[in-house]
Each structure stands twice: as C-alpha cells, then as structure tokens.
Amino acid sequence: MKTNISIPQFSEKIAATLQALGSPARIAILMAIGRGEACVCHLESILGWRQAYLSQHLMALRKAEILQDRRDGRYIYYRIKNEAILALVRDTATLSGLDPQIVDALANPQPDSACECPYCAPELIQL
Amino acid sequence: MKTNISIPQFSEKIAATLQALGSPARIAILMAIGRGEACVCHLESILGWRQAYLSQHLMALRKAEILQDRRDGRYIYYRIKNEAILALVRDTATLSGLDPQIVDALANPQPDSACECPYCAPELIQL
DNA sequence: ATAATATATTCATGAAAACGAATATAAGCA
DNA sequence: TGCTTATATTCGTTTTCATGAATATATTAT
Numbered sequence: 001m002k003t004n005i006s007i008p009q010f011s012e013k014i015a016a017t018l019q020a021l022g023s024p025a026r027i028a029i030l031m032a033i034g035r036g037e038a039c040v041c042h043l044e045s046i047l048g049w050r051q052a053y054l055s056q057h058l059m060a061l062r063k064a065e066i067l068q069d070r071r072d073g074r075y076i077y078y079r080i081k082n083e084a085i086l087a088l089v090r091d092t093a094t095l096s097g098l099d100p101q102i103v104d105a106l107a108n109p110q111p112d113s114a115c116e117c118p119y120c121a122p123e124l125i126q127l
Numbered sequence: 128m129k130t131n132i133s134i135p136q137f138s139e140k141i142a143a144t145l146q147a148l149g150s151p152a153r154i155a156i157l158m159a160i161g162r163g164e165a166c167v168c169h170l171e172s173i174l175g176w177r178q179a180y181l182s183q184h185l186m187a188l189r190k191a192e193i194l195q196d197r198r199d200g201r202y203i204y205y206r207i208k209n210e211a212i213l214a215l216v217r218d219t220a221t222l223s224g225l226d227p228q229i230v231d232a233l234a235n236p237q238p239d240s241a242c243e244c245p246y247c248a249p250e251l252i253q254l
Numbered sequence: 255a256t257a258a259t260a261t262a263t264t265c266a267t268g269a270a271a272a273c274g275a276a277t278a279t280a281a282g283c284a
Numbered sequence: 285t286g287c288t289t290a291t292a293t294t295c296g297t298t299t300t301c302a303t304g305a306a307t308a309t310a311t312t313a314t
Contacts, residue, residue: 010230011151011158013223014216019149023302024138027145031138040261053303055262060301074260074311084222088215089141095211096140103137150272167291180273182292187271201281201290256314263308271300278293284286 020064021089025049025057030066030080030089034107037070037079042117046109075118147191148216152176152184157193157207157216161234164197164206169244173236202245 020026032038032046040058044051058078061067068081080086090103111120147153159165159173167185171178185205188194195208207213217230238247 010220010223010225011154013225014219015149015151015154017219017223018145018154019301022142022146022149024142025302027138027141041259050304051261052263052305056303059262071310076261076310082222084218088218088222091211091215091218092141092144093137095209095215096137096144098137098140146271152272168289177274178291179275179293183273186292198280203291258311258313260311261309263306265304265306267303267305269300269302271298273296273298275296276294279291281288281290283288 017064017066020060020066021085023057023060025053026061027089029054029057029061030085031103031106032109033067033078033080034109035080035083035086036109037077038109039072039075039077039117039119041075042112042115042119043078045115045117045120046112072118144191144193147187147193148212150184150187152180153188154216156181156184156188157212158230158233159236160194160205160207161236162207162210162213163236164204165236166199166202166204166244166246168202169239169242169246170205172242172244172247173239199245 021030028047029043032043038046040051040054043049043054043058047054058067058069061078062069066081066085067078070077070079086103086107090100090107093103094100113120115121148157155174156170159170165173167178167181170176170181170185174181185194185196188205189196193208193212194205196203196205198204213230213234217227217234220230221227240247242248
C-alpha cells in the first residue's frame, strides 16, 4: 500500500515517459525507427525478434505516446512522434559514457538488403 | 528465460540510466537536490517521506551513478554528479507537455524555513 | 468464402522492482 | 562508555513488469 508519499503530478508524468524508455528492447526499437518510419515486419527483420514480442513493446511505446502509427493496407508503419525523444536517448548515451555518434548513425537507418518489407524491397510489391 | 533477443550493449546501458529515472520518487528527489546539494534529513523534511524509504531510492540513484555523496560529520550530502541529468529531466518534462520552467525553478531550491538541517538552519548547529 | 499475410491483444508465469518494517552502522554528545 | 542522531542496509511481502504462448483482428489474394 502506498502511503505517506507526496509526489507531484509532474514527477509522475516525467517518470512515465522515462519508464517507457527504461527498456533495452524499446531503445533498440527507437534506434531502428530513427528519424524515418518503419513497418513491423521491417523491425522484425532488423531486430530478429518474434513478432508478438515486438508488438508488445510497440504497444508500450504507443501507450507512452512516443510512437505514432499509420496503416497502409496490411502494413502498419511506426514513427517517433517527437524527434526530441532521439535527442533524449542521445544525451543519455553521452551521460552513460557511450559515443553519441553511434546514436546519430543509428537514427538514420538505411534500407536493408536482407529485408523484404515494402520499404526495403518495394519492387517485391509490384510482382 | 531470455532467448532470441539481440540487444546491443549500448541499448542496455542507456536503458539502465533511464530505468533509474523512471520512478516518480527518484525524479522528486532529483528536483529537490537540483543544482546544489542536500542532506538526507533535508530531503526528508522537503519530501515528507520516511527516512528508510528515502534511503532506498538514494541507494538506487547512487547505484546508477547519478548521485554523488559526501559525509560531513553525522550528515551525508548528496549532489547530482552531472547537471546533464537535470537537462534530461527538463527535456522530458517538455516532451510530456509540462512547463519546463517548473523544472528550472525546482532545480534551484532555496533553504526551507521549516527545515532544521544544517543547510536551512545553520544557526541551530552553533547552539 | 477461404486462405494467406501482417499485426494486435490477452493471459499465465516468472522475474524484477517497490515498499514496509526491522535492524545495522557511523558520528557526535554527555 | 552509553546515548542520541543521522543514515544505510537487509529481508519479506506485494506489486509491477517482462516474456512466452496462444489467439484475435485486419487486409489482401485466390
């Protein structure tokens, strides 16, 4: 039972966003999306995870209002609502003693030749 | 059992820092410390929490290398190791739709007349 | 209508985190 | 030395989160 705790509303709001980011899996997802957008099967291919596992984390990021989704036929694309989230991750990387350029490089992902999603292999859609 | 997950080392490091911040209680502590330093009894007074509860969160923040402590006689003072943490919280506040000036104001706490710690009431030590 | 593909959601289980209560430790005072 | 004050730490319990497995839903193709 939570008693004798007086936490201002703002602490809870700030903590909620940071809590959503406090997961290696979700950080990896955000890096994979970067400044563009990515569909679920693209993220599956890039990250090598089970689809259901990925979807659960996407759900958490949507709930935290970090990700925005849009449907295109069968495909659902995700993008980061506010690029400031990437700056936040970058700054945290710096704080954690990591090379922020790694974050910068990852935030601009390129199409992956091994991926068969509409983004990486648009020619497959025409067939 | 964690299987089929390929999380780069950097995601884990970033997430670890954000995980430590993903708690309303610890955000409140950081706000109370701000740019200066604060002793435990000061934080007790300001936040109105049980001492043991507060100490547990201080322990978590020390473990995450966010806080630095120094002992002065019976008193232990805490300061935020890197002011960039405050910038991080401020940016998160902005992202969460909060007024960042609230964070700025809180990051420069003033002595509290109701507090009897050496910082707020140095004259009590002389007695 | 059915099957295939893409993806979300739910539920059960296990692990991690949060919290209360009790206790231990350190420093200063009488 | 013993007491007081300041604070850390440990342990048990509860709550929350993470994950796997199964299943549901939406769209397109046949």
